[in-house]
Amino acid sequence: MSRAVLTLVLVAIAASAGAQQAGPQMPDPRQMSGVPLPTGDLPVGTITVRVIRGSLSNPLPGQRVEIIGDAQASGTTNESGRAEFPNLRPGATIRATAVVDGEKLESQQIQMPSAGGIRVMLVATDPEAEKRAEQDRELARGPSQRGTVVLGDQSRFVFELGDEGLNVFNIVQILNTARVPVEPVSPVSFELPAGATHAALLEGSSPLAAVVDGRVNVRGPFPPGMTLVQFAYTLPLEGSALTVRQVVPAPLAQLTVIAQKVGGMRLASSQLAQQRDMNSEGRLYILGQGPALAAGGAVEFSFTGLPHSPTWPRNVALTLAILVLAGGAWISVRPHGAPAQSRDRERLHERREKLFDELTALEESHRDGRVDPAVYSSRRQHLIASLERIYAALDEDAAA
Template identity: 35%
Template sequence: MRYASLARVILSTALCGLAATVSAQPNPIQMSGIPRPDANLADEAITVRVIRGSFANNVTGHPVELLAGDDVSTTMTDGEGRATFTSPSPGVDVTVATTLDGARLVSQPFAAPGLGGVAVLLVGAAGGGDVGDATADALPEVPARPGRVAFAQDSRILIELGEENVEVYYWLDVLNVEDSPVEPETPFEFFLPTGAQGATILQGSSPRTLIDGPRVWVSGGFAPGVTPVLVAYILPYSGGTLALSQSFPADFAQLLVFTEKWGAIDVASTLIDRRGEMGADETGGAPMLWGSGGTVPAGRLVTLEVTGLPHHNGWPRIIALSLAGLIVGVSVWTSKGIGGHDPASRRVDTLQGRREHLFTELVKVERQQRLGKIGKTRYGTRRAELTEQLQSVLRDLDEGLSPDTAVSAPSTPAVMT
């Protein structure tokens, strides 16, 4: 499975590294630096609150930086300890930071918001010391209380084209807006669609994410903020259309679907009401189609119909496989008839195995070329190599199976009288 090009572009807004401990009372240090989507903020707004040790100690009139690549914007905190920025460009990776009492406080990277805003808390040590010293004195853990979680706005489904299959990625940011850990009243689990293969947990997912066959679940409660649940799987198809149906254990703030653009490929759903395209210059990789919709409640079936998939008629493949089987059968019968397990027969067996391997590789290269998965230069070079090797094997087989090289039975020695 290729977890690279499209996944790397779209999944670049990861929110990971949640604090490991949760206190009996809200511990601001454990919430420091975690971006939180906030629908109550204006669109494209980014607010940064700076405090010392507790929510009672706002840091006012203090400079805060918004960093987007090499660009740095600076704003002073107001009377409530908040600095407010506007997204430099929605979707761009940004961080916020400040230096407080000699300690550098930096948030996790996040995507600059478009719809709604993002709030970030930066917490310095209460006594002006190292923040790390304060975390060592964190209050003991307590069991999570019953509550609800939802998928944050950046949660998404990604579909990338493979070879006679699609690769499906679920990038789910599970959001707990409470100040203490919560345990969903119903288990946080879901089952992948029928036919899903190769399910795996992606790097950056919460270590409590588990997979067993088609079942995906998260063990334990959810800490305040965002818990990333990142999984992927392969879904084979045999025609030009594929239907994917999935229900999820939490509400989507908005449904967001990205699909690798290729030929006439398209994705439709009754839950999608807005659509668009992104060019390669915008994604930094493959061009993409996107679709979005409104809130989707937990348990509702999300059905996506993917059309325009590249595929091949099955009859040529069936015929080819049948002919290959016939060739192998005849070759085996012939090889047995000319010497059984002597050295010449073993050599013929080896050549026949080599021939089948080269045929398979040649078919694979041709398929990659049709799907655009291999460059023109690499395709020409690889095809020439395989063709040359195949011709050599076929020549050797012709010589090995010719009557002149057949191994005859040993003659009976003459008896002297």
């Protein structure tokens, strides 16, 4: 996978990894406690202070809050745990403070901006949080239960053209939202498309995954939170069109596809609700998204306009080889003609081989984008016409 594609995938996964590595909960609000957040939604000179205990779902109404520093003010939080302080001088350096059950909470130093306002959150310790965390750890170490897992909304199908065909990358987040390990009723097994080659797990995949006989099997039980599985395979190209079909073994929260766009390549799928082109590090990619998919459903992507190595030079080479062998056998049994005629025929054979080598090299240069399209078309037409004349001359000689 190229660095540009990998960046796209990792950025998307990182956006939710903090929540899903530890479980389906939001990131710990304590990490955001006291950190000022500038916002254009508030009037100039206004700061709002929200006080919560442990989590966003546990606001503290009626809590006294003070502003200290270049400006002093005090107030009480409303039902959502928020207190608002307007009319503070832009440029003033302040802090927001509160005392909750003897615990002093204080924000970072804040300089009031000249445009917009500031939001800040103060998070008090939840004495029950550590108890719940210890309970979660105990449950995670306990026996597994029958249950279900889902493929998270940060799962990705990534496509990239390679030397041997279309490379397909599956970045799969398997989520267990329970507090205990789960053993799914149905096995989590990804069947690879027919003709897939070079199937392999990518670095960073869970040790629960393995590639076995055309499948990627992920054995349970699955621990609480996220299990990351990344695998890849290659589909050879026989023409300019290719359809990729895969069955998802568990419910897919959201369909997302990223495809490197080369030349006039197009992607079509009835399952994509939206699709657009995007640039990353100077390269063009197709980004598509679609709705959720039930377990056992299939995703299907149709690619057209794929650049590929034409098969006709290979077929022509085989045909020529057969003709040469047949011609050699025929010559060996026919009566020997004049030496001059033999030399002329030999020169035609040499010229034919030279033209064919030039044509093959031209096709390879065109495939790699190393020749101007106009030059390619003109040169190709000339070489084919020359080959036709030589074959005609050889046929006339054989008839004689």
